[in-house]
Amino acid sequence: MLLEGENIGFRYERNSWLFQNLNISIESGEVVGLRGPSGYGKTTLGQILAGHQMPQEGQVTIDGQALPLKGYHPVQLVFQHPERAVNPRWRIQRVLEEGGKPDSDLLSALGIQKEWLKRSPHELSGGELQRICIARALGNETRFLIADEMTTMLDAITQAQIWQSVLEIARARKLGLLVISHDQHLIKRICGRWISLSEH
Amino acid sequence: MALLEVNKLSVSFIQYTSGLRQHEVQTIRDLSLSIHAGEIVAVFGSSGSGKSLLAHAILGILPENARMSGTIHYDGNLLDAYRLLALRGKEIALVPQSVNYLDPLMKVGAQVRSTAVGSDPVAVQRSIFKRYRLKDHVDNLYPFQLSGGMARRVLVATAAVSDARLIIADEPTPGMHSDDVAEALHTFKEMADNGSAVLFITHDIEAALRIADRVVVLYAGTTFEIAAAEDFMGNGERLRHPYTKALWQALPQNEFKPNLGVQPQPNNLPTGCLFAPRCASSTQACKESRPEMRDLRAGSVRCIHAS
Ligand SMILES: Nc1ncnc2c1ncn2[C@@H]1O[C@H](COP(=O)(O)OP(=O)(O)OP(=O)(O)O)[C@@H](O)[C@H]1O
Numbered sequence A: 001m002l003l004e005g006e007n008i009g010f011r012y013e014r015n016s017w018l019f020q021n022l023n024i025s026i027e028s029g030e031v032v033g034l035r036g037p038s039g040y041g042k043t044t045l046g047q048i049l050a051g052h053q054m055p056q057e058g059q060v061t062i063d064g065q066a067l068p069l070k071g072y073h074p075v076q077l078v079f080q081h082p083e084r085a086v087n088p089r090w091r092i093q094r095v096l097e098e099g100g101k102p103d104s105d106l107l108s109a110l111g112i113q114k115e116w117l118k119r120s121p122h123e124l125s126g127g128e129l130q131r132i133c134i135a136r137a138l139g140n141e142t143r144f145l146i147a148d149e150m151t152t153m154l155d156a157i158t159q160a161q162i163w164q165s166v167l168e169i170a171r172a173r174k175l176g177l178l179v180i181s182h183d184q185h186l187i188k189r190i191c192g193r194w195i196s197l198s199e200h
Numbered sequence B: 001m002a003l004l005e006v007n008k009l010s011v012s013f014i015q016y017t018s019g020l021r022q023h024e025v026q027t028i029r030d031l032s033l034s035i036h037a038g039e040i041v042a043v044f045g046s047s048g049s050g051k052s053l054l055a056h057a058i059l060g061i062l063p064e065n066a067r068m069s070g071t072i073h074y075d076g077n078l079l080d081a082y083r084l085l086a087l088r089g090k091e092i093a094l095v096p097q098s099v100n101y102l103d104p105l106m107k108v109g110a111q112v113r114s115t116a117v118g119s120d121p122v123a124v125q126r127s128i129f130k131r132y133r134l135k136d137h138v139d140n141l142y143p144f145q146l147s148g149g150m151a152r153r154v155l156v157a158t159a160a161v162s163d164a165r166l167i168i169a170d171e172p173t174p175g176m177h178s179d180d181v182a183e184a185l186h187t188f189k190e191m192a193d194n195g196s197a198v199l200f201i202t203h204d205i206e207a208a209l210r211i212a213d214r215v216v217v218l219y220a221g222t223t224f225e226i227a228a229a230e231d232f233m234g235n236g237e238r239l240r241h242p243y244t245k246a247l248w249q250a251l252p253q254n255e256f257k258p259n260l261g262v263q264p265q266p267n268n269l270p271t272g273c274l275f276a277p278r279c280a281s282s283t284q285a286c287k288e289s290r291p292e293m294r295d296l297r298a299g300s301v302r303c304i305h306a307s
């Protein structure tokens, strides 16, 4: 499978273009890094690929087909702040099952403990809650994962644990990964190639 | 004499479970550290080890249901609520972890001007924004209009324009581009060179080591090691605690090696060493009692087998 953004142009309201004529493609099984200075729109590009934002120009396709507007989105996004990505009033179990029931192999691969499920989001540490968000994003119909500073708020040990599990799952399921990170060491360590987003 | 001296700090939370039954969960215990004028002390540790709580305890901004014991001295005197009221935001400044600390209803230029010292706050604010590559129009943006990295630069700029003697920076750099990280580090270094003390809480080990003099390592709410910044090198052979070594080896530029297991939950701590369930060097003696902090090779460590 091939995820493609073609001639993407995006601006916030009347502000100047963040980017125009931007092309990006990621194949299944590939781990691609995305770097670039702050404010150049890495996060925005991730949101466009995952269908959270509509570009004013260009389109996002998978194997040439436009992405579905309804139903489960094959491109899932995990971002830096898990506490902002979950409903604070839901129990973890409900958060986790938002996109369908995850299988137990996935939960154990991510080191998710059964006892967490009964708790509220604020009763988990950032690293624990981020594992929940990753599990939620890795539903059976996910084909591509956009990781936007996914482990930036975590300590190095937790970061290495999470990436080891995610890369293993991605290999087994032939997922395509886009890794947005300011950490060049992390990008070099896990990505097969990388793209730099700079002035367009 | 140290500018800030934290001695045997403990913090616990009162939680109400079923009905009116309350119980206390201790999240920080036996935490001591000191920082001198002109010094940069980095704080490393696992997610959820109590780094932000430490910052909040020093600043007296713990939540209502928190209880604190132990002592905090600032400039030789006990730092109590009364003194904090006079010092907080002036002599003692926080660079907060969450960008939610910016006033959502105030344009960011005005926010930075309100903490600037000197006769011309506008000029001070403009020049610091320039230094952080925040363009003129950013003055008139509200916090929600900033990208994550831009908001962080505004937070660092706020501390840079104050003339605080103690700066507590809680994760000031995540998600920042390397040029901006370098600029933030430069700001902290400059403040230290001018005699301020900087407590630099971060997961960005590589960045912190570029400016830190000493490092305090936290795990499960307590200190595991106090080391010189130079001890973080090679395979970590100069580090004292098995956890610190594991943390160093987990960096993507080192071995990217995950140490299995998770930090114990505060309400379910092992009786002996808090790291024993994950420690490859653990012995029966480790499981019997909680090790004390002891001096070792010009630093200190909480491990009975460290040498
Ligand atoms: N809701 C909004 N209204 C107006 N401008 C916005 C809005 N959200 C983001 N922007 C602007 O869009 C630009 C890009 O934001 P984005 O978060 O995509 O950048 P980024 O490259 O991920 O930056 P960082 O690395 O700092 O997080 C920034 O200049 C920001 O000010």
Ligand code: SF4
Binding pocket: B241, B242, B243, B273, B274, B275, B276, B277, B279, B280, B281, B282, B283, B286, B291, B302, B303, B304, B305, B306
């Ligand atoms: S005291 Fe024992 S278990 Fe704890 S860190 Fe040292 S060797 Fe490991």
Ligand SMILES: [Mg+2]
Binding pocket: A042, A043, B147, B148, B149, B175
């Ligand atoms: Mg971003």
